Amino acid sequence: MTGPFLLLSDKDNVLVARANAPEGLAVALEGGTVILSRPIPMAHKIARHPIAAGAVILKYGMPIGIATTEIAAGEHVHVHNIRSAYTATHALQDADGLSAGVSL
Amino acid sequence: MMQGWLRADGRKGIRNTVVVAYLVECAHFVAAEIVARFRDRDVQLIGFPGCFPNEYAARMMERLCTHPNVGAVLFVSLGCESFDKVRAANAVDASGRPVKTLVIQKAGGTRATVEAGVDWVAQALERIARVPRVPMAVSDLVIGTVCGGSDGTSGISGNPAAGRAFDLLVAEGAACIFEETGELIGCEDIMASRAVTPELGQVLRESVQKAERYYATLGYGSFAAGNAAGGLSTIEEKSLGAYVKSGDSPIRGLIKPGDIPPGGGLYLMDVVPDGEVRFGFPNISDNAEIVEMIASGAHLSLFVTGRGSVVGSAISPVIKICANPDTYRALAGDMDINAGDIIEGRRSIDEVGREIRDLVLAVAGGRQTKSEELGHREFILTYKSFEPIGPACLPGAA
Structure with a gap:
């Protein structure tokens, strides 16, 4: 429970932000330090290590989806690069966790 | 007392x-x-x-x-x-x-x-x-749990704490109900392994498979756009977080809306209609789920939210547990429990679980929840159709 990212299970290939993590933050991963290329909002996920396209995403030690593309270590893991093995996810413009989701 | x-x-x-x-x-x-x-x-x-x-x-x-x-x-x-x-x-x-x-x-x-x-x-x-x-004992209580406006914090703080409270309450003899089989997709095998009989385990598995077929026909999972904004990427990720609200107790039975639990213990409520897909989505919003647990006798409900909900309910009080510390600070006037403390490392899941259990008893004793004080009395009831539960659903109750 140290640092801005949580590892929920040793089996997992994603880490969960326990607070909003700013762009440019250096994050120490097992494979080396990565620099966040975008802000990661609280409770969003990053890749613990490189993930191949088609690989199963594990969180809580359990499958939560399938990578639709290759994902680099430290990259945001979300609706743009993983898909459900069950029902397609319905998301709006604010799915990045950064947009307000309201127009002016 | x-x-x-x-x-x-x-x-x-x-x-x-x-x-x-x-x-x-x-x-x-x-x-x-x-x-x-x-x-x-x-x-x-x-x-x-x-x-x-x-x-x-x-x-x-x-x-x-x-x-x-x-x-x-x-x-x-x-x-x-x-x-x-x-x-x-x-x-x-x-x-x-x-x-x-x-x-x-x-x-x-x-x-x-x-x-x-x-x-x-x-x-x-x-x-x-x-x-x-x-005089009324904990064993006289029926308690439901629901989550709404879930985000990525729900499965880490609020839902595990609600599950811990459920374990305490079940140990004291209360009947506890969890539900929304459409948000247990991906959890069917692990859940079936907790059933008190293999036949009940099979019934639990089939209830989730029914939900999966139902939602697939409708074209959407039980997943709102705000869930994605809050960091949840797929229905199975949301499900795994929602599932932990049930705690670790053995699952004693499967009931449908309006069935009264025959005694203390943990029950799954199957909320997805039987037969062909009719009348639209099973539960069109969170209060539809709360109303079904009340119809099964729930005296109060534990409502875990990450994005932030403000609802209460007619008939039975709602205790709102906020999983996300930022949301808690923004909506503190609507929240009864700050499980965001777990995310920020100030309190353990056990400590918040105990606080929830103690608040359940206080509210049962007459203390008003935040939503009661504010006057929230939401209610919704729509069309559905169910077959009666089968003999494997309540082992030992006959």
């Missing part, structure tokens, strides 16, 4: 409410006008909007109007709707509660019906004030 209002069927209520129930949308306004005259009294509005008959809605309405938290019932009918108001009133009368049915078409329209309703409710409040209060 908690005190409960003793009802004729032996169940005990933690509130003593007069319910005003409209039996079609056409009677909604008149019923609401009656309730509005009792702003500072425990008089609450429920109802069913449809004009077409539906066995599920009839059964739900009967269960809700004979809920232990309800002391008296006023039905408001337009007059020509299909709802069987005689059957409903007979069920309430047989339960020993004061009941009255006003038919707008026969009572003289809006003004006359409102006046008659106000007079009757005033008398009913006096009558139910004389209902005896008796």
Whole structure:
């Protein structure tokens, strides 16, 4: 429970932000330090290590989806690069966790 | 020692409410006008909007109007709707509660019906004030849990803490209900392994498979756009977070909306309709889930939110548990429990679980929840159809 990212299970290939993590933050991963290329909002996920396209995403030690593309270590893991093995996810413009989701 | 209002069927209520129930949308306004005259009294509005008959809605309405938290019932009918108001009133009368049915078409329209309703409710409040209060134990309680406005914090803080509270309450003899099989997709095998018999395990697995087929036909999972904004990427990720609300106790049975748990222990409520896909989405919003657990006797509900919900419920209080510390700071006036402390490392899951269990007993003893204080009394009931549960669903209850 140290640092801005949580590892929920040793089996997992994603880490969960326990607070909003700013762009440019250096994050120490097992494979080396990565620099966040975008802000990661609280409770969003990053890749613990490189993930191949088609690989199963594990969180809580359990499958939560399938990578639709290759994902680099430290990259945001979300609706743009993983898909459900069950029902397609319905998301709006604010799915990045950064947009307000309201127009002016 | 908690005190409960003793009802004729032996169940005990933690509130003593007069319910005003409209039996079609056409009677909604008149019923609401009656309730509005009792702003500072425990008089609450429920109802069913449809004009077409539906066995599920009839059964739900009967269960809700004979809920232990309800002391008296006023039905408001337009007059020509299909709802069987005689059957409903007979069920309430047989339960020993004061009941009255006003038919707008026969009572003289809006003004006359409102006046008659106000007079009757005033008398009913006096009558139910004389209902005896008796000692009540944790084992007399039925408690539901639901999550709404989930985000990526829900499965890490609020839901595990609610699960810990469920473990404590089950150990003390309470009946605890979790539900929303559409949000258990991906958890079916691990959940089945907790059933008290292999046959029940198979029934639990099949209930989730039914939900998966149902939602696939409708084209959307039980997943709102805000779930994605909060960091959840897929239905199975949301499910794994939602599943931990159930805690670690053995699963004693599967019930459907309106089935009363036959004793203490943990139960799954199967909320997805049986048969072909009809009437649309199983539960169109969070309060539909809460209403179904109340129909199964829930005295109160634990509502875990990450994005932030403000709802309460008619009939049974809602305890809101906020999983996300930022949301808690933004909506503190609506939240009863700050499980965001777990995310920020200030308190453990066990500590928050114990706080939830203690608050359940305090609310059962009469303390108002935040949503009660604010006047939230949300309610929604729509069309569904169910087959009765099979023999494998409640092992040991026969």
